[in-house]
Amino acid sequence: MLPGGAGAIGIRPDGTLAHGANFLVRTRARFMNKGFAVLIPDAAGTRNLRGRRSTPAYGDLVRALAAYAGSETGAPVFLVGTSQGAIAAANGAARAQPGAVAGLVLTEAVSDLGGSRESVFDVDLAAVRVPVLIVANRDDACPVSPPAAAPRIAAALAGAPSVTVENVAGGMPGKACGSLSPHGYRGIEGQVVDLISAWIDARLAAFGRQGATGPLPHPARDPE
Template sequence: MSIVAVLLFCASQFTVAPALAAERVLDLPLHGGDRQRALYVSPPHPRATIVMLPGGAGDVGLTGDGDIARGNNFVVRSRALWLAAGFAVLIPDAVDGRNLRGLRSSPDYAALVGDLVVAAHVQAQGPVFLLGTSQGAIAAMNGAAHLRDGEIAGVVLTESVSRFGGSHETVFDAHPERVNVPALVVANSDDRCNVAPPEDADKIAAAMSGSPSVKVLRVSGGEQRSSRDCGSLSPHGYYGIEQQVVDGIAAWLNAAIESASQKL
């Protein structure tokens, strides 16, 4: 089945629950018959859509009416900033509230990311990017390693888990050598999370040997409000420097979009 046929089929399968003015809750079909709840936030004419993959256990507690029980994660917390920058974002919850730790580098999870990308294409025209933070960077790497034929325009990895911890997987388990789209690695020099040391950024970038272009964006700062160094409200989660980080990533996204348009 062609990607166009898949998009048309999936468009007929979505159900949407009412939420805030710029936000919609989507109930998306997945391979195998599961359903995926996701929050979609978009300006009227987005420059691109970013599939945002949360860190931690991946369970943000999204309800059908748009309430979010666990909204501290950077990709959830920053959605208004992405909207202001002209980007749509698609933020998935964990299917059935399951804990995603240890599952994000698997082929099954790569297929789920692929379903999210299809959903993003259905919602709006234009390029789609993957962005993952912390444990979610493993999912973004895995998705980028498996997607082909222009399905995504690039991948952004922020504060990536690059050393073994409780999940027993890292971005290096997600086949970085298979990534064949432009990539951005973001690293906060003040991140003290033991499984995501900023000094590993260059190693992560080098591992994506099949990418046509890999850039490392270094940031600094952030406040420590979480009790854990790997918590969302900490330098690891860009707490207090959200605008700085969004601006830096948005500049890279805009450059990637412009570069791609010049090649058409």
């Protein structure tokens, strides 16, 4: 899972997090309770990932993380990115070797240029060759992730075998592009986690599994 913002979650020596507000970070236990193993990378040191997520080097890093997750679990790997992190997830999927990634989930993807000077359209989206789920909140007021851009993102994923766009609505008010707002699904986390999980389960069924009904071989542990 690839969080947005600067990319730093601040993993402390005792396993607690300095920055846990991001949608994917704060809902990791919900995904784990549905039987999914979760891997969320931290940014090295104080490095800011803004403007770096669409680069070949970072795409290769995400590809390596996917390979590691697959080797640890022996299960299909799905890349899930939110906001700025959607750029990283798309980049990793576009550069992944055949069979290394089973699907891609983009939530409130950055589609318009802002302070980071990059968007999902800086990634070769046509190179993505796996099923894709796009989640867009009609109430997202963040100017760089307008929900109306979801069909445009879907159209750019010309090489994907299937692209599903799911629209949601709602969320508690907050800073427009902040994690604790409709942009980060504050107040509707359960609905969005259920939606993503159901979509992944449907993809897993295609791999001969009956959905995520129990822990994967080496599930990640919640550090908090």
